[in-house]
Amino acid sequence: MQLTAAEQDILDGRHGEALAGILREQVSVGEFFGAERFVEVTNAHFMGDREVFGQAGANYLTRLADAGVTVRVPTTRNAQSVDFEQAHLLAQSPELVEGEKETRVLLRRLGVSTVNTCIGYQSVYQPRLGEHVAWGDTGTVAYANSVLGARTNYESGAAGLAAALTGRTPEYGFHLDENRRANVRVRVTASLDDHADWGALGGLIGERTRGYWNVPAIEVVDRPGPVSDELKHFGASLASYGSMAMYHIVGTTPEAPTFEAANAGRELIDEFEVSQADIDAFMARDLPDGGPVDLVVFTAPQLSFFESKHIADRLQGNKVSDSVTLLLTTNSLTCEALREQGHMEAITSAGGIVLRGTCWYVMDPAAQREHFGWGNLVTNSAKLVNIIRAHGYTPALRRTDECIDAALTGKVAGR
Amino acid sequence: MTTIETFFRVAQATGAEVEAEAVVSPVAFSARYDLDRTTGLISRNDHPLKGQSVRGKIFIAPGVQGGVAAGWAFLSMRGLGVGPRGLIFGAVNPVMVQGAVTAGLPIVAGVDQEFFETVRTGELVRISPDNHTVAIVR
Numbered sequence: 001m002q003l004t005a006a007e008q009d010i011l012d013g014r015h016g017e018a019l020a021g022i023l024r025e026q027v028s029v030g031e032f033f034g035a036e037r038f039v040e041v042t043n044a045h046f047m048g049d050r051e052v053f054g055q056a057g058a059n060y061l062t063r064l065a066d067a068g069v070t071v072r073v074p075t076t077r078n079a080q081s082v083d084f085e086q087a088h089l090l091a092q093s094p095e096l097v098e099g100e101k102e103t104r105v106l107l108r109r110l111g112v113s114t115v116n117t118c119i120g121y122q123s124v125y126q127p128r129l130g131e132h133v134a135w136g137d138t139g140t141v142a143y144a145n146s147v148l149g150a151r152t153n154y155e156s157g158a159a160g161l162a163a164a165l166t167g168r169t170p171e172y173g174f175h176l177d178e179n180r181r182a183n184v185r186v187r188v189t190a191s192l193d194d195h196a197d198w199g200a201l202g203g204l205i206g207e208r209t210r211g212y213w214n215v216p217a218i219e220v221v222d223r224p225g226p227v228s229d230e231l232k233h234f235g236a237s238l239a240s241y242g243s244m245a246m247y248h249i250v251g252t253t254p255e256a257p258t259f260e261a262a263n264a265g266r267e268l269i270d271e272f273e274v275s276q277a278d279i280d281a282f283m284a285r286d287l288p289d290g291g292p293v294d295l296v297v298f299t300a301p302q303l304s305f306f307e308s309k310h311i312a313d314r315l316q317g318n319k320v321s322d323s324v325t326l327l328l329t330t331n332s333l334t335c336e337a338l339r340e341q342g343h344m345e346a347i348t349s350a351g352g353i354v355l356r357g358t359c360w361y362v363m364d365p366a367a368q369r370e371h372f373g374w375g376n377l378v379t380n381s382a383k384l385v386n387i388i389r390a391h392g393y394t395p396a397l398r399r400t401d402e403c404i405d406a407a408l409t410g411k412v413a414g415r
Numbered sequence: 416m417t418t419i420e421t422f423f424r425v426a427q428a429t430g431a432e433v434e435a436e437a438v439v440s441p442v443a444f445s446a447r448y449d450l451d452r453t454t455g456l457i458s459r460n461d462h463p464l465k466g467q468s469v470r471g472k473i474f475i476a477p478g479v480q481g482g483v484a485a486g487w488a489f490l491s492m493r494g495l496g497v498g499p500r501g502l503i504f505g506a507v508n509p510v511m512v513q514g515a516v517t518a519g520l521p522i523v524a525g526v527d528q529e530f531f532e533t534v535r536t537g538e539l540v541r542i543s544p545d546n547h548t549v550a551i552v553r
Contacts, residue, residue: 028430028516029516032522054494054495055495056492057487060490136483154509156509156510157487157513158490
């Protein structure tokens with residue numbers, strides 16, 4: 001890689017050995033992907049589950065904090081694995097709670113804003129078209145590249161922090177024009193009436209054209225362009241099912257005024273159509289005959305203010321069934337606004353639990369299943385459905401209002 | 416006895432040279448769901464290699480899947496002394512590469528299909544990132 005004088009200084013240890021080591025790691029990744037140089041970033045987003053990074057990750061962060069390095073650009077942290085004030089409600093282990101407290105202190109010493117959100121793009125910071133950033137969570141990456149036209153690769157684990165500390169990242173993948181062009185064309189005739197429908201669409205496309213380097217362009221024929229929350233569910237699901245980091249919605253997202261503009265001559269690897277029947281079949285994969293429900297979960301990604309308000313309005317004056325646990329997750333900023341507007345009261349009075357600064361699937365859901373004896377789960381998040389099966393649950397994807405009905409009645413309808 | 420080394424080109428590579436026994440997965444690899452990260456054993460119920468250990472081995476798979484968990488998984492496993500010593504993939508995404516680099520593991524990708532058809536679990540394999548090659552040592 002070609003290094004600037006400033007980068008060579010870092011590598012030569014003029015800013016300390018810790019930072020030199022970080023830049024060496026970034027050079028290794030850059031050389032692997034054939035990057036010719038670094039690109040400066042304006043913002044970073046750090047993803048680290050205490051449950052995944054373990055003691056070795058804590059030691060890694062401690063070593064950096066002890067070396068006195070701090071972030072060079074505004075840096076946020078993704079959802080953490082506990083809500084400190086409500087950990088007891090979900091029987092979370094004291095070790096996990098302590099581990100998260102230790103992590104919070106370490107990250108703050110490094111200058112990371114521990115806002116603990118996977119929807120920073122809806123509540124903390126929105127990069128502009130063409131802005132280079134380094135974001136860690138896959139759903140945030142899909143949103144940044146696709147909806148905002150910002151430029152980032154998946155910057156997992158230590159990589160997001162490395163970019164924050166050096167203020168740059170290797171220039172490969174989605175930082176470059178040629179990799180942002182569509183190589184899959186999808187015509188969608190479904191009406192996509194709910195967030196769950198958008199998640200199902202992401203799941204269908206992700207399963208069929210899986211791969212980090214594939215970019216689908218979607219032409220939605222029978223409805224107006226999607227709004228932020230719909231794009232959020234679509235991208236999170238596409239990333240989860242397909243490990244994909246970017247998509248275009250023709251006529252909606254900024255790099256796709258037309259299919260031709262999004263494609264720019266890149267060879268297509270696949271071209272297909274998705275109908276309402278395909279979406280319905282996706283939702284009917286699980287619990288097609290309906291049945292009793294233990295858990296209704298709105299999460300993955302965290303809920304926006306308006307998603308939360310919709311649920312609050314539906315719950316107003318109602319009661320969640322005794323046999324059901326209703327969980328919502330969002331960040332502290334949204335929680336504060338919900339409280340101020342009276343929506344928090346509507347949810348909690350009905351018996352719902354709003355978890356703050358976390359996302360339910362990183363809260364050790366397998367341990368919760370064992371502790372509470374939970375099995376059947378209903379959600380409007382296709383991403384959650386994809387993930388949670390591995391933790392021993394039977395999840396079913398349903399539309400938002402069907403999920404709320406399930407919470408109130410203890411039963412989910414068939415499909 | 417004569418040693419025969421069969422070389423294969425790799426398109427992408429980083430890390431130091433390493434030689435170790437191969438564990439060859441026929442399916443794409445997920446760091447979050449395939450492994451017990453505290454023991455290094457492949458633990459997913461329907462995984463063809465369930466019960467085998469990656470500890471001290473070179474782990475080989477045609478591709479990768481899953482989210483960002485791999486970004487920390489290898490460092491965590493190295494800390495516990497249960498991690499692999501090298502990684503060979505057909506196709507790869509940034510997460511796996513970032514995770515390997517953080518853990519100081521050599522990783523290569525874009526290997527000839529013939530390699531995957533030839534290599535067997537238990538064989539000795541060498542990764543040479545500087546030369547952009549992998550070798551089966553028989």
